[in-house]
Amino acid sequence: xxxxxxxxxxxxxxxxxxxxxxxxxxxxxxxxxxxxxxxxxxxxxxxxxxxxxxxxxxxxxxxxxxxxxxxxxxxxxxxxxxxxxxxxxxxxxxxxxxxxxxxxxxxxxxxxxxxxxxxxxxxxxxxxxxxxxxxxxxxxxxxxxxxxxxxxxxxxxxxxxxxxxxxxxxxxxxxxxxxxxxxxxxxxxxxxxxxxxxxxxxxxxxxxxxxxxxxxxxxxxxxxxxxxxxxxxxxxxxxxxxxxxxxxxxxxxxxxx
Amino acid sequence: xxxxxxxxxxxxxxxxxxxxxxxxxxxxxxxxxxxxxxxxxxxxxxxxxxxxxxxxxxxxxxxxxxxxxxxxxxxxxxxxxxxxxxxxxxxxxxxxxxxxxxxxxxxxxxxxxxxxxxxxxxxxxxxxxxxxxxxxxxxxxxxxxxxxxxxxxxxxxxxxxxxxxxxxxxxxxxxxxxxxxxxxxxxxxxxxxxxxxxxxxxxxxxxxxxxxxxxxxxxxxxxxxxxxxxxxxxxxxxxxxxxxxxxxxxxxxxxxxxxxxxxxxxxxxxxxxxxxx
Numbered sequence: 001x002x003x004x005x006x007x008x009x010x011x012x013x014x015x016x017x018x019x020x021x022x023x024x025x026x027x028x029x030x031x032x033x034x035x036x037x038x039x040x041x042x043x044x045x046x047x048x049x050x051x052x053x054x055x056x057x058x059x060x061x062x063x064x065x066x067x068x069x070x071x072x073x074x075x076x077x078x079x080x081x082x083x084x085x086x087x088x089x090x091x092x093x094x095x096x097x098x099x100x101x102x103x104x105x106x107x108x109x110x111x112x113x114x115x116x117x118x119x120x121x122x123x124x125x126x127x128x129x130x131x132x133x134x135x136x137x138x139x140x141x142x143x144x145x146x147x148x149x150x151x152x153x154x155x156x157x158x159x160x161x162x163x164x165x166x167x168x169x170x171x172x173x174x175x176x177x178x179x180x181x182x183x184x185x186x187x188x189x190x191x192x193x194x195x196x197x198x199x200x201x202x203x204x205x206x207x208x209x210x211x212x213x214x215x216x217x218x219x220x221x222x223x224x225x226x227x228x229x230x231x232x233x234x235x236x237x238x239x240x241x242x243x244x245x246x247x248x249x250x251x252x253x254x255x256x257x
Numbered sequence: 258x259x260x261x262x263x264x265x266x267x268x269x270x271x272x273x274x275x276x277x278x279x280x281x282x283x284x285x286x287x288x289x290x291x292x293x294x295x296x297x298x299x300x301x302x303x304x305x306x307x308x309x310x311x312x313x314x315x316x317x318x319x320x321x322x323x324x325x326x327x328x329x330x331x332x333x334x335x336x337x338x339x340x341x342x343x344x345x346x347x348x349x350x351x352x353x354x355x356x357x358x359x360x361x362x363x364x365x366x367x368x369x370x371x372x373x374x375x376x377x378x379x380x381x382x383x384x385x386x387x388x389x390x391x392x393x394x395x396x397x398x399x400x401x402x403x404x405x406x407x408x409x410x411x412x413x414x415x416x417x418x419x420x421x422x423x424x425x426x427x428x429x430x431x432x433x434x435x436x437x438x439x440x441x442x443x444x445x446x447x448x449x450x451x452x453x454x455x456x457x458x459x460x461x462x463x464x465x466x467x468x469x470x471x472x473x474x475x476x477x478x479x480x481x482x483x484x485x486x487x488x489x490x491x492x493x494x495x496x497x498x499x500x501x502x503x504x505x506x507x508x509x510x511x512x513x514x515x516x517x518x519x520x521x522x523x524x525x526x527x528x529x530x531x532x533x534x
Contacts, residue, residue, distance in 0.1 A: 073390060104361040108361045109358050134414075
């Protein structure tokens with residue numbers, strides 16, 4: 001299906017492979033079959049040139065589009081740009097005022113409600129050296145709350161329109177996939193427990209991870225993780241904890257062949 | 258959608274606290290019927306500042322956190338996320354629209370009403386995309402992280418030093434990113450104040466509450482006051498209630514502690530209620 005105007009020159013996507021936010025953009029690029037190329041780099045270099053000159057915020061992803069000369073960071077803003085610029089047939093968005101604004105609304109909910117809290121929960125659950133139960137509980141409860149809100153939204157939709165906006169999948173639905181795919185790790189629960197009480201959210205999510213575009217994105221991730229010798233949590237093999245990894249980066253002790 | 262419209266119009270008539278803003282000025286044409294549900298927090302005043310900047314007439318219903326009004330069924334109909342702000346309006350063809358998430362509300366408002374691009378850039382322009390970039394940065398970074406600093410520094414039932422340090426440091430880091438951007442110009446993007454600036458303004462104004470100083474960020478502090486000189490910002494920051502962020506600096510830590518105590522009870526009750534669901 002070619003529902004898009006494909007950019008003649010590849011869009012450069014800067015990312016470090018472990019984090020979920022880069023895959024939000026790759027998922028969309030794959031789903032739209034757009035011309036792009038990876039600029040995969042190590043977490044060690046996220047606050048250094050050349051990346052810091054591309055994104056002063058020192059976070060991934062960022063894109064450079066040589067076709068328009070635009071540099072953008074913040075996954076949500078990048079994805080909206082890709083949709084406006086290249087999804088000319090509105091395959092993953094809508095043209096009318098209400099649905100266009102609703103897509104934006106749910107993307108913003110993902111950016112402000114899902115991403116930060118899943119991220120903090122993952123941090124306290126896995127990456128922080130000391131176990132602080134009240135912080136883990138705070139963010140786990142928030143995740144359950146967000147899943148509950150999504151369940152309510154889907155429960156108000158008809159059986160054949162189980163999408164956040166209108167009757168088809170949009171970039172807003174897709175934006176939730178990378179973090180929801182990590183729920184089991186982030187909450188340290190089995191998949192069945194994760195979705196207790198939110199069957200519609202589960203069905204909605206599982207429908208999207210079956211897409212060839214998501215599967216291709218995850219194949220790329222596995223390859224790029226392997227290329228950098230990273231464990232599942234983003235810490236290089238041979239290093240125990242994230243704190244140790246950060247200390248080594250700080251001291252300039254990370255050496256690669 | 259129709260049910261929401263009926264609910265909203267029912268509410269306008271019956272909610273005792275609803276008041277009108279700018280209705281003496283020229284009424285916006287084409288069916289405009291803006292109704293803002295808000296609290297005087299950084300996320301709430303973003304929208305009232307923008308509405309005042311654009312000189313639009315709008316109805317305001319203040320939401321009471323202490324009464325947990327944001328979780329009442331009538332409000333959840335408008336925003337299933339149970340957060341403020343939320344906004345309802347009527348499109349030119351008469352269709353009602355209701356939105357939540359301050360960032361998406363602001364984009365809707367400039368798309369529809371800022372046709373002269375006083376506080377925005379045309380859709381699809383380079384600057385337009387850059388404004389969106391900074392808006393997302395505020396929504397996904399500055400807001401959530403400074404909010405966590407507030408939680409651990411002011412509201413958490415037990416004092417966790419690591420939590421306080423983590424989020425105050427992250428807030429400082431985010432301020433430094435803004436500081437570097439403001440070294441290039443007076444506003445975050447281009448030659449004018451935009452929704453990206455308004456989105457960040459209330460958070461930066463509340464820096465003291467989060468326990469972060471602006472001393473290391475002279476450009477940011479100048480920007481804060483530059484925006485404050487705008488009549489729209491001045492009016493909008495006091496909706497629906499007087500903006501007190503700047504008064505916090507003149508209070509002793511004991512007085513601030515008392516302020517926090519007032520909110521602690523409902524913050525923690527809300528957390529418990531959410532946890533039970």
